[in-house]
Structure formats: structure tokens, C-alpha cells
Amino acid sequence: MKKILILSTALTGFAFAANADVTVMSWGGAYGEAQTEAHVKPWAAASGNAAIMVDSDNPATNVKAMVEAGNVTVDVASLEYADAIRLCDEGMLEPIDAASLPAGNDGVAATEDFLEGAITECGVSTDIWANVYGYDTTKFAGDAPTTAADFFDLEKFPGKRGLKKGAKAVLEFALMGDGVPPAEVYAVLSTPEGVDRAFAKLDSIKSEVVWWEAGAQPPQLLADGEVVMATAFNGRLFAAAINEGKPFQIVWDGQIYENELYVVPKGAPNKELAMEFIRYATSTDGLRAQAQQISYGPARKSSMATELLFKDGKTVMAPHLPTAPENLANALLSSADFWVDKDAELNERFQAWLAQ
Amino acid sequence: MIPATPELLKTADGRPLREALVAAQARSKRRAFLLVFPLLVFVLLTFLIPIGYMLKRSVEHDGLSKSSPTLTEWFHANPEFDHMNPPEGAFAALVTDLAQMQADKNTGMAGTRINYTVPGSISLFKKGAREAGDMQPPFKEAMLKLDPAWGEPALWYGMESAASKWTTDFYLVAADRKLTATGWERGDDKQRIYLYLFFKTFLVSGIITLICMVLAFPVAHLLAVLPMSKSSLLMILVLLPFWTSLLVRTTAWIALLQEQGIVNDALVALGVVSNEGRLSMMYNMTGTIVAMTHVLLPFMILPLYSVMRVIPPSYARAARSLGATSWTTFRRIYLPQTLPGIAAGSLLVFILAVGYYITPALVGGAEGQLISNLISFHMSKSNWSLAAALAAMLLAAILLLYWIYDQLVGIDRLKLG
Numbered sequence: 001m002k003k004i005l006i007l008s009t010a011l012t013g014f015a016f017a018a019n020a021d022v023t024v025m026s027w028g029g030a031y032g033e034a035q036t037e038a039h040v041k042p043w044a045a046a047s048g049n050a051a052i053m054v055d056s057d058n059p060a061t062n063v064k065a066m067v068e069a070g071n072v073t074v075d076v077a078s079l080e081y082a083d084a085i086r087l088c089d090e091g092m093l094e095p096i097d098a099a100s101l102p103a104g105n106d107g108v109a110a111t112e113d114f115l116e117g118a119i120t121e122c123g124v125s126t127d128i129w130a131n132v133y134g135y136d137t138t139k140f141a142g143d144a145p146t147t148a149a150d151f152f153d154l155e156k157f158p159g160k161r162g163l164k165k166g167a168k169a170v171l172e173f174a175l176m177g178d179g180v181p182p183a184e185v186y187a188v189l190s191t192p193e194g195v196d197r198a199f200a201k202l203d204s205i206k207s208e209v210v211w212w213e214a215g216a217q218p219p220q221l222l223a224d225g226e227v228v229m230a231t232a233f234n235g236r237l238f239a240a241a242i243n244e245g246k247p248f249q250i251v252w253d254g255q256i257y258e259n260e261l262y263v264v265p266k267g268a269p270n271k272e273l274a275m276e277f278i279r280y281a282t283s284t285d286g287l288r289a290q291a292q293q294i295s296y297g298p299a300r301k302s303s304m305a306t307e308l309l310f311k312d313g314k315t316v317m318a319p320h321l322p323t324a325p326e327n328l329a330n331a332l333l334s335s336a337d338f339w340v341d342k343d344a345e346l347n348e349r350f351q352a353w354l355a356q
Numbered sequence: 357m358i359p360a361t362p363e364l365l366k367t368a369d370g371r372p373l374r375e376a377l378v379a380a381q382a383r384s385k386r387r388a389f390l391l392v393f394p395l396l397v398f399v400l401l402t403f404l405i406p407i408g409y410m411l412k413r414s415v416e417h418d419g420l421s422k423s424s425p426t427l428t429e430w431f432h433a434n435p436e437f438d439h440m441n442p443p444e445g446a447f448a449a450l451v452t453d454l455a456q457m458q459a460d461k462n463t464g465m466a467g468t469r470i471n472y473t474v475p476g477s478i479s480l481f482k483k484g485a486r487e488a489g490d491m492q493p494p495f496k497e498a499m500l501k502l503d504p505a506w507g508e509p510a511l512w513y514g515m516e517s518a519a520s521k522w523t524t525d526f527y528l529v530a531a532d533r534k535l536t537a538t539g540w541e542r543g544d545d546k547q548r549i550y551l552y553l554f555f556k557t558f559l560v561s562g563i564i565t566l567i568c569m570v571l572a573f574p575v576a577h578l579l580a581v582l583p584m585s586k587s588s589l590l591m592i593l594v595l596l597p598f599w600t601s602l603l604v605r606t607t608a609w610i611a612l613l614q615e616q617g618i619v620n621d622a623l624v625a626l627g628v629v630s631n632e633g634r635l636s637m638m639y640n641m642t643g644t645i646v647a648m649t650h651v652l653l654p655f656m657i658l659p660l661y662s663v664m665r666v667i668p669p670s671y672a673r674a675a676r677s678l679g680a681t682s683w684t685t686f687r688r689i690y691l692p693q694t695l696p697g698i699a700a701g702s703l704l705v706f707i708l709a710v711g712y713y714i715t716p717a718l719v720g721g722a723e724g725q726l727i728s729n730l731i732s733f734h735m736s737k738s739n740w741s742l743a744a745a746l747a748a749m750l751l752a753a754i755l756l757l758y759w760i761y762d763q764l765v766g767i768d769r770l771k772l773g
Contacts, residue, residue, distance in 0.1 A: 058736050086738075089464025089482060160615075165722075166733075206722070210639050213717050225616040337479055343737060345475035345547075351730060352549040354722040355556075 021049035022273050025062060026078040028055030029215075030239055034293030035078065035126065039281035042289065046280070049273055060087060063265045067092040072267040075274035078126060082336040082343070084261040088122035094264040094271060095121055096278065104302030105284040113284070115323070117333065118299035123261030124282045125299035127290055130257040130322035130331075131169040134237040135229035136222050137247045148254025148330070151229060152177040152205055162221045162230025165211035167350040168339055169256045172332055173231065174201040176254040182332040189338070195346070199353055211354075222248060238295035238320050242310065250320075252327035258334035259299060297323030407751075414526055414744035419469025420518035423462055424453040428519040439509040439516075440537070446512075447495040454481070454488035466518075472739060473525050473535045474514040480505055509537040526745035550746065553727040554753065560645065560726065561709035567649050568656040568705050569698060576660035576697070580667075594657050602651065606715050609647040613637040639721030647719050652708055656701035663697030699765045707754055 024040055026032040036053045044051040054074070056062050060083035066072045067087075079087070087093050098119045101110035111119065118125035133151050137144065145157050152174070164170055172185050178201045180188050188194035202209075210227050212218050218232035219240040234255070240246040262281060264274045280286055284305075287298035292311050298304060298321075308317040318324050322331070365373040421428055430449040437443065457463045467481030480503060491498045499506040514535050517525055532551050534543040542548075575594070579587045597605060612618050620634045629635060637643055667690070675685040713728040720726070727750060734743035 061736055061738060064738050083738075086464060086468065086478070089462075089478070090468060091460070091462040091465065095461075209722070211721050217718075224611075224614060226614050340478045341471060341476045344472070344734075344739060344742075347733065347737075348547050348549055351553075351725065352545075352547055354725060355549065355552060 020052055022051040022075045022270055022277050023073060024051060024053050024076045024078070024277070025056050025059045025074045026053060027057075027059065030235065030294055031296075034290055034296075035281075038289035038293050039126075039277070039286055042286075043277055043280045047276065051277065058083075060084075063087060063263075064092060067266050070267065072265050072269065074265055075268040075270050076277055077263055077265060079123065079261050079263050081120075081123075081258045081261060081334065082339045084123040084263050085120060085336045086340050087263070088120065092266050093122035094266055094268065094275075096124055096264065096275065100275070100279065102279055102283045104300055106302050106305060108302060110300075113300045113302050115299050115301065118259050120261065123263040124278055125259040126262050126282060127260050127287070127294075127296035128257050128299055128322050129260060129296040130234045130252075130255045131164070131173065131231055131334075132234045132237070132250050132252060132255045132322075133173075133229055133231045134218075134222065134248045134250045136225070137249050139225075139228045144249070145229060145251055146253060147251070148173060148177040149179065150251070151231075151254075152201060154205060154208060157228065159228030160208050160210055160226060161205055162212050162218045162227040162232075163209050164231055165213050165354070167346040168343065169334065170202070170231070170350075171195070171198040171346065172256050172334070173254055174198040176330070176332065177201055182330060185332055186335050186338050195349065199349075202353070219246065219248070222246070234320075234322055235295050242312070242315055242320075252322075253330045255322060255327065255331045256334050257297075257322040257331060258336075260296070291317055291321065295320040297321035299323075410744045411748055413741050414748045415522055415524065417469055417472075417518070417523060417526075417741050418521045420466045420515065421521045423457050423460070423466050424450075424519065426450075426452045427515065431516050431519045439512045439539075442496075442507075442512050444494055444496045447499050447506075448493070450484075450506075450515075451488045451491050451495045451499065454485045455491075457481075458485040458489060469518050470511070470514050472742065473517070473529065474508075474511050476505065477511065477514070480511075510535045513539055526741045527749070529742055530745045530749055550727070550730065553725065553730060554749065556725075557710055557727045557750075558753070560641070560648075561706050564645055564648050564652060564709045565656075565702050565706045567645070568653055569702060571649070572653060572656035572660055572701065573694075573698075576657050576664055579657070579661045580664035581669075591661075594654055597650070598654055602714060603718075605651060606647055606718050609643070609650065610638055610719060613643055613646065614639075638719060639724070641720075641723050643719040643721065644716050644724035644726075647715050648709060648712060651715060652705045655704045655708060659700040659704065660694065660697040663694055663700075667693045695765075699761070703758075703761060706757075710750065710754060 022043075024035070026035050032053060032055055040051045040053045043049075058080075059074075059077040060079050063074065063077050063079070064087060066074065084093070088095075096119075098111055101114075101119070101124065103109050104113035106113075114125065115128070118128075133148075135145055139159065140157065143156065145151065145153075150157055151161065171189060175185050175188055175194070175198050176182065178197060189198065210221060210230075212221065212230070215233050215236050218227075218230040219236050221227045221230055223240070223246055229251075234250060237248050237250050241248045241250075262278045264271060264278070268274050281290075282300075284300055284302045287300050288303040288308060290296070291298045291303065291308055295310075295317065304318065304321075304323075309315065310317055310320075319326070321327070367373055367376045426449040427446075430446055434443075434445070437446065453466075454463075457466060463481050463485040464478065467478035470477035470481065483503060484499065484506070487502055505511065514525075517523055528540050530550050532543045532548040533540045534547065575590075579590055579594070582590065610617070614620070615634045615636060615638070617638070619637070620629070623629045624631050624634065637646070671689050671693070672685050675689045676682070680688070711728055712726065713732055716724045716726045717729055717732075720729075727746060731743045731746050731750075734740070734746070
């Protein structure tokens with residue numbers, strides 16, 4: 001009996017090591033789970049190669065460390081847009097040939113099928129997620145907030161606000177709340193006066209803000225009644241509302257959305273298989289499958305050609321996605337170019353402002 | 357009677373005693389060394405080497421120097437150039453390197469390095485590298501036409517400094533200095549944050565240490581004087597938090613202290629405060645201090661307890677019988693004997709508090725940020741050199757405090773239990 005146990009343990013260990021044809025690194029949680037269900041498992045079943053998912057707090061940090069140390073153990077990583085651009089420029093990622101991506105199910109070429117900015121030199125979009133704000137419907141009997149400006153209107157909508165502790169997305173949101181049209185936000189924010197304007201807007205609610213750091217916090221703050229409205233990643237509010245039946249309403253006005261990219265680190269052990277995985281995962285069906293798991297929008301137009309239902313089989317996904325036309329009416333595409341340049345500078349300013 | 361020349365002492369087998377002793381001692385020393393050898397290797401591998409590596413990181417970055425050999429050479433040949441108006445030769449060298457970077461596809465390395473001291477450089481380098489290949493002399497004119505930012509003196513100071521792999525730039529940034537048209541200067545008030553946070557971190561850690569001391573002293577005393585059966589029960593209560601995840605304990609405090617939390621609900625129900633006047637005890641300094649004090653309290657209680665347990669009660673009794681009041685007995689007899697425990701606990705709590713990260717991040721709100729939160733921010737943004745410089749400054753500050761402590765209290769009086 002003992003012998004069998006040892007043997008089987010050794011075999012599983014061996015199988016595990018030999019199995020990792022493709023190792024995918026993502027953010028864990030509901031998001032990592034969605035990618036596991038939609039991409040990793042089906043690809044393994046369809047291709048006959050074994051694939052595993054590993055979690056990270058921020059895959060970009062791991063990728064940088066691995067490539068610098070020359071010991072890359074991950075084949076595919078899911079990175080934030082700005083990180084993917086930066087690491088690509090630093091020569092740490094493999095270029096991905098856009099022409100090799102499969103055409104949409106409707107026959108439209110990949111370069112046409114993907115939304116603008118969804119394919120970059122080293123990465124292909126796996127979904128589009130958004131910074132939005134949500135509120136507790138039970139807290140507003142009469143008028144309910146509908147615009148970005150309402151978030152900053154303490155007179156009309158008194159009560160505490162939950163806001164992300166960091167410069168990115170918060171400064172843009174403040175400017176949109178101050179009436180800057182999305183198309184001009186980054187031009188304004190590039191000037192010192194524009195930065196002052198954003199901070200002045202934040203000053204107007206500073207005394208009423210509860211700052212959050214982890215994505216799980218804002219739904220909790222809303223549920224506890226600590227805040228009446230809070231900015232959050234849209235998928236978190238969706239999960240709280242649909243899965244847990246919380247009375248949360250998302251306000252899409254002033255949303256800031258961005259692509260999440262699949263990349264291949266330079267020196268990945270199975271580069272060819274990794275590329276094959278990405279082609280599969282970012283196909284029309286691959287992106288559609290992920291949007292069935294979590295409310296982040298697919299970056300291909302063809303993925304939304306027919307009605308898409310959530311995995312519960314009854315919730316229609318379209319109105320819950322950042323990419324839905326009605327949600328894009330007053331929306332801003334997060335600028336990676338702006339943030340790779342300014343992240344450190346504006347965050348120092350932000351931290352100094354917080355401490356004042 | 358003493359013989360003039362003492363005969364050498366010998367062991368039973370005829371060897372000189374001294375020699376035999378030395379041999380025996382060497383053997384036991386070797387054995388002792390072999391016993392600690394695994395620990396030594398462990399400490400070396402997991403502690404000293406990473407810290408050394410971190411320190412190296414804080415003064416080393418080859419982002420520009422590796423990819424810009426021509427420019428580096430030019431800086432070496434012209435140490436006294438005019439930063440306000442760099443000559444054509446400098447631009448020619450720059451264009452050569454930019455064109456090469458574009459071919460090697462590593463523009464970002466140089467851009468990222470310069471961006472650390474001159475914000476906006478990543479896109480500047482990207483744009484420059486894209487165009488460099490097709491540029492015709494005069495290069496200075498062409499580059500300035502492409503983007504006037506290439507003529508900024510701060511950029512040239514930044515590039516000159518980055519042309520060497522070894523740099524103090526990150527320490528300067530960590531000391532709230534900024535690169536300006538005339539070189540490194542004190543940053544403006546809106547940007548300065550690091551030194552203030554260092555100061556705040558030490559202040560908060562000091563407050564927490566003090567509170568822990570006041571709270572732990574009576575508990576430790578009680579533990580030390582109670583009969584074993586009762587004190588073990590109490591000890592379990594002290595240790596219980598140790599066996600619970602730090603995150604769970606922190607979120608438990610959130611549930612207790614937030615405005616809609618249990619404590620506030622109870623106060624409202626009892627009529628102590630009105631529903632509108634609920635106390636803010638979370639997401640501010642109060643929350644940080646309460647949660648961190650709770651987490652760190654056992655580190656104060658345990659060393660105190662171990663010292664108090666061995667203090668003989670007869671000393672205090674003797675003092676009382678000689679006419680001392682209970683206060684005098686405490687002040688002059690009991691307290692001095694607990695000093696090694698107080699010292700050890702304070703040092704432990706203070707050093708742990710200085711490096712605390714997750715608790716201030718979750719309960720600190722706007723005012724509860726500490727320096728470790730910024731170190732973590734720069735780690736996640738891959739500015740490892742700045743994170744390393746900040747961490748090294750924190751390490752240096754702690755070593756300094758440790759030295760002062762050694763001078764004042766004496767490290768040999770430390771008793772950890």
C-alpha cells in the first residue's frame with residue numbers, strides 16, 4: 001500500500017512537471033477563474049496539450065523578474081495595458097504577429113475584427129474592463145446619480161464616497177466630473193493647470209472619501225453602508241449584484257476602460273504553443289467564452305454577434321459590458337502612453353496631496 | 357616548595373596536557389560549527405545575499421548606459437559641456453544610439469531609466485528612436501524640431517547621470533530632490549512626500565510602541581504572578597491572535613470600528629452618540645494605530661513576561677518590610693528589573709511597526725499611509741531601484757536607532773525570553 005502511494009505520488013509529480021506544456025499566469029480570483037474556464041481548460045482539451053493556470057498579484061512584476069533573471073517559467077501572462085506596452089518597449093516580451101491571429105467567425109480579418117488598440121506589438125486583448133462607479137439603490141429614494149458630476153456633488157447626493165487610492169483613473173474621473181469631455185481629458189491632464197484642476201475637484205470631496213486599495217473593498221464598503229457610492233472595477237460590482245443579489249447600480253457615465261492583454265515573455269519555454277494558445281483564446285469563441293464568465297467586454301466585434309448570456313443561463317450580458325454602445329456614450333479609453341510617462345510623477349503628487 | 361622548572365603535565369597516554377586540550381577544543385568547535393552551518397547557509401542565502409542585492413540595485417541601473425555606448429563615450433570626452441545648450445556632437449551621438457535602439461527593439465530600457473528622474477522621457481525616447489534612422493545632419497536642429505523637449509537642460513543632466521551604470525539618482529529622488537534646469541534641487545511642496553513619510557512612519561511606530569508598552573505591562577505582570585493553571589489559560593488568549601491570519605484580524609477591526617460597525621452601533625443604541633455623530637475610527641490614523649497595536653501587542657507581552665517571571669518576589673517584599681511605599685517599591689525595585697524586557701519588547705515592536713505594510717494599506721485611509729506603502733507601490737510599478745533606495749534608507753535608519761539604543765541601554769541587557 002505504502003509502495004503504491006509513493007509510486008503514485010512520484011508519478012503525479014512527474015506528470016505535473018511534464019504536463020506544463022503551457023503555463024498561463026493571471027491575477028487569480030474571479031478573473032483568473034474566468035480565464036481558466038474559458039481558455040485554459042478548453043484549449044487543453046481541444047489541442048491535447050496540458051495547460052495550467054498560476055496566480056499572481058501583478059503578473060507584470062513576475063514577468064520582469066523572470067526575464068531579467070533569465071529563468072522564465074511562464075509561457076503566457078495576462079498584463080495591464082500600460083505594463084504590456086512598457087515591457088514590450090524594454091524588449092522583455094515576444095512580438096506577436098497580428099496577421100497570424102484567426103479571422104472572426106464571420107470571416108472578417110482579425111485586424112478589422114478587433115476594436116481599436118486591442119492588438120499591440122507584443123499583446124492581444126483578452127477583454128476590456130472598466131473603472132466605473134456604483135451606488136446602493138436603497139440609499140437614494142428620489143433622484144439617483146446618473147453622471148460623473150453627480151459623484152462629486154455632495155449637496156445633491158450627500159454621503160461618503162469610496163475612491164481608489166492612486167492617481168490612475170482617479171484624476172481622469174475627477175476631470176470628467178468637472179465637465180471635461182473624454183476626448184480632451186489627457187490633453188488637459190498633460191498641463192500643470194490641468195493637474196491642479198483635477199486635484200481641486202478631488203479637494204471638493206476629500207473630507208467625505210473612504211480610500212480603497214484592493215478590488216474587493218468597494219462592494220464591501222457599499223454593502224456595509226460605509227459609503228453611498230464608490231468607484232470600482234465593473235466586474236466586481238456586477239458579481240456582487242448578480243451573484244449575491246446586492247442592490248448595486250452601475251453608473252457608466254464617465255467610465256474609464258482599458259484592454260487587458262495576453263503576452264508571451266521573452267524566453268518562454270514553449271513559445272510556439274504559447275502563441276497557439278493565444279490564437280485560440282483570442283478567437284471569436286475564446287473571447288465570447290470569457291465574457292460568459294465575467295462582465296468584461298470581448299475586444300472582437302464578432303464575439304457579440306449573437307446574444308450572450310452569463311454562465312447562470314439567464315442574465316443577458318450586453319448591458320453589463322463596458323463595450324456596450326449605450327455604456328460608451330461618455331467614456332474614456334485609458335491612455336497607456338500617458339501613464340507610462342506620468343505614473344510615478346503623478347502618484348508622488350497624489351500621495352503628497354493625500355498626506356496634506 | 358616549587359620546582360624551578362615545572363615538569364610538563366601529561367595525559368595518561370603521554371601527550372602534553374595543553375596539546376591534548378587544544379585538540380579536544382578544536383574538535384568540539386568544529387562540531388559546534390557544523391551544527392550551526394545549516395543555519396549559516398540559510399541566513400546567507402535568504403537574508404544577506406538578497407539584502408546585498410537590494411542595496412546594489414539602489415545604486416545600479418544600466419538602462420541607458422548599456423544601450424547608449426556612443427553617448428556615454430561623448431559624456432566621458434566632454435565632462436564640462438553646457439547643459440543649457442548641448443553641442444551638435446552630443447546630438448549626433450544621441451541619434452546614433454537611438455537608431456541602434458530602434459534596431460535592437462529596446463528603446464524602453466533607456467526611456468524607462470531617464471523617466472525615473474525626468475518624467476515624460478519614455479514617449480520622448482520612443483518617438484526619437486522611431487525617427488532617428490532617417491535623420492540627416494545637423495542633428496541638433498532635427499531633434500529639436502521633432503520635440504523641443506530634447507533641448508531641456510534637466511534631460512541632459514538626467515542622461516549624463518544615467519550614462520554611468522552606478523548612480524545616486526535614486527537616493528536623491530528618495531530624498532525628495534528633483535532634476536531641474538540647474539541640476540538637482542529640492543522638489544516643490546506639491547511633490548515632496550518621502551522624507552515626510554519617513555518621519556511619519558517613525559512617529560507612528562513610536563506611538564504604537566508606547567501604547568503597547570502601557571497595555572502589555574500589567575498583562576505580563578498578571579501572567580507572571582498568577583498560578584500556572586490560570587496563567588496558561590491567559591497565555592492562550594495572548595497567543596490566540598498569533599494563530600489567526602493577519603488579514604482576518606485586520607478586517608475584523610474594520611467590521612468593529614467602521615462608521616456602520618459594531619462599536620458605533622452599540623454607542624448609538626446606548627445613546628452615547630447620535631446616529632449622525634457616529635465616530636470615525638476607521639480609515640484614518642486612529643484605525644491604523646488601533647489595528648497595529650493589536651497585531652503587535654504579543655511581541656511586547658512575551659519578552660516582558662519572560663523577564664518578570666524570573667524576578668524573585670522576595671526583593672519587593674524586602675523593600676516593603678524596610679518601609680518603602682508600594683509606589684517606591686515599584687519604581688525603584690520592580691521596574692528596573694523589568695527593563696531588559698521592556699527594552700527587548702520595544703525594539704521588537706518598533707522595528708516590526710516601521711516595516712508594516714498590509715494593515716496601514718487596508719485601514720489607513722488617506723492619513724494612515726506609511727513609507728512601506730510607497731515601497732510596495734514602486735515595486736509593483738517595477739521601479740525597483742527607487743524601492744530599493746527607500747528600503748535601504750529605512751534599513752539605515754533602523755540600524756542607526758539600534759546603535760543609539762545600544763549606546764543608551766546596552767544590547768547585552770536585551771532579553772528576548
